[in-house]
Amino acid sequence: MIGAPVFIDRIGKAYGSQTAVAEVTLDIPAGEFLSILGPSGSGKTTLLTMIAGFESPSAGRLVIGGRDVTAVSPDRRNIGMVFQRYALFPHLTVAENIAFPLKMRGICKNLRAERVDRTLDLVQLRDYARRYPHELSGGQQQRVAVARAIVFEPPVLLMDEPLGALDKKLRESMQLEIKQLQQRLGATVIYVTHDQEEALTMSDRIAVMAKGQLAQLGTPADIYHNPQSAFVADFIGKMNFLAGEFVGETAGNQTIRLGDDVIIDTPGAAPGFDGPARIGDRVRLALRPERLGLAMRGAGGKNALPGRIETSVFAGCFDLHLVRTDFGNGEIIQVQVPANGTGSPFAAGTLVDVIAERDCLRLFTDAEA
Numbered sequence: 333m334i335g336a337p338v339f340i341d342r343i344g345k346a347y348g349s350q351t352a353v354a355e356v357t358l359d360i361p362a363g364e365f366l367s368i369l370g371p372s373g374s375g376k377t378t379l380l381t382m383i384a385g386f387e388s389p390s391a392g393r394l395v396i397g398g399r400d401v402t403a404v405s406p407d408r409r410n411i412g413m414v415f416q417r418y419a420l421f422p423h424l425t426v427a428e429n430i431a432f433p434l435k436m437r438g439i440c441k442n443l444r445a446e447r448v449d450r451t452l453d454l455v456q457l458r459d460y461a462r463r464y465p466h467e468l469s470g471g472q473q474q475r476v477a478v479a480r481a482i483v484f485e486p487p488v489l490l491m492d493e494p495l496g497a498l499d500k501k502l503r504e505s506m507q508l509e510i511k512q513l514q515q516r517l518g519a520t521v522i523y524v525t526h527d528q529e530e531a532l533t534m535s536d537r538i539a540v541m542a543k544g545q546l547a548q549l550g551t552p553a554d555i556y557h558n559p560q561s562a563f564v565a566d567f568i569g570k571m572n573f574l575a576g577e578f579v580g581e582t583a584g585n586q587t588i589r590l591g592d593d594v595i596i597d598t599p600g601a602a603p604g605f606d607g608p609a610r611i612g613d614r615v616r617l618a619l620r621p622e623r624l625g626l627a628m629r630g631a632g633g634k635n636a637l638p639g640r641i642e643t644s645v646f647a648g649c650f651d652l653h654l655v656r657t658d659f660g661n662g663e664i665i666q667v668q669v670p671a672n673g674t675g676s677p678f679a680a681g682t683l684v685d686v687i688a689e690r691d692c693l694r695l696f697t698d699a700e701a
């Protein structure tokens with residue numbers, strides 16, 4: 333199987349006066365794993381169903397493998413699909429379910445058996461070929477659904493929250509399986525999810541959607557470390573936000589004030605920052621919990637945010653401290669530090685400095701909030 337490039341060219345969809353998808357353009361190279369990530373109602377499923385051909389776009393065109401398929405019916409697009417509800421045929425065995433798309437395509441019996449066998453091996457279900465769907469676990473049923481989607485070797489695979497119904501552990505192992513399978517097959521995968529961890533783990537690139545529009549497109553690392561808006565910063569990973577005021581710029585550093593007297597150096601503002609900040613502008617400082625440090629009050633060095641420990645909890649491989657700031661409106665900052673195995677040295681009420689190193693910070697305009 334070789335993947336095909338998918339070019340989504342200014343595609344839009346309106347239902348009456350409601351815009352579900354507004355002019356989205358995505359150029360997806362062959363073999364890429366692209367996730368479409370966004371909150372509920374952001375247009376992910378609508379975009380995917382237009383690629384599948386179940387909905388026709390109100391605007392734009394869709395090109396798969398160099399062929400304009402905007403007006404081509406779903407069954408002629410040669411796309412494999414997996415949805416959240418497995419939709420296996422209950423009266424067919426696992427092998428018969430997987431053979432179904434081949435039968436529909438008029439593939440002869442011998443070749444069908446050979447392909448089904450090979451696919452059963454790929455999804456590691458050889459021993460389950462004669463079982464019926466109700467005799468399988470959720471994860472096994474989902475593997476059958478994946479097998480049925482890939483058995484005819486489509487160059488493009490669409491997946492809409494395919495693991496949504498599985499528990500966390502199973503979901504994580506299926507994520508790795510799907511990713512490995514995709515790498516082995518070379519198919520182009522477009523994967524819809526609202527689970528940001530899933531998107532970060534599996535994708536070559538992530539398209540973050542908000543209100544029917546593309547909010548940001550980039551590699552997981554890019555989206556995580558360089559969010560271009562407060563929305564993306566907030567949606568991907570955990571993020572603390574503090575409101576502040578821009579007080580000046582020296583040698584490329586933005587200096588902001590939090591509360592009455594806490595001065596913090598931040599790096600250049602995010603690309604989405606609305607032009608150069610002016611003195612007095614309201615800004616939002618974004619701080620990732622795992623990039624912050626903690627010290628006793630007075631020991632935090634230059635970019636220190638004074639506060640007091642509200643609660644500390646053990647969370648497996650890290651300790652999570654909730655620190656109430658001693659400035660502004662007394663917001664809570666989450667600070668995540670590697671667990672040292674001896675329990676937290678900070679009792680509730682301890683006066684601390686949250687260490688916020690300059691390079692770990694991002695700055696956004698308040699208007700985007």
Ligand SMILES: Nc1ncnc2c1ncn2[C@@H]1O[C@H](COP(=O)(O)OP(=O)(O)OP(=O)(O)O)[C@@H](O)[C@H]1O
Nearest residue numbers: 347350352370371372373374375376377378379526
């Ligand atoms: N058939 C329809 N008729 C009218 N409005 C629709 C229709 N389908 C979707 N919408 C609207 O379009 C918007 C986008 O919906 P869509 O299902 O694409 O979002 P989503 O990001 O997939 O959400 P979720 O994660 O909840 O599935 C929503 O506001 C939804 O109410």
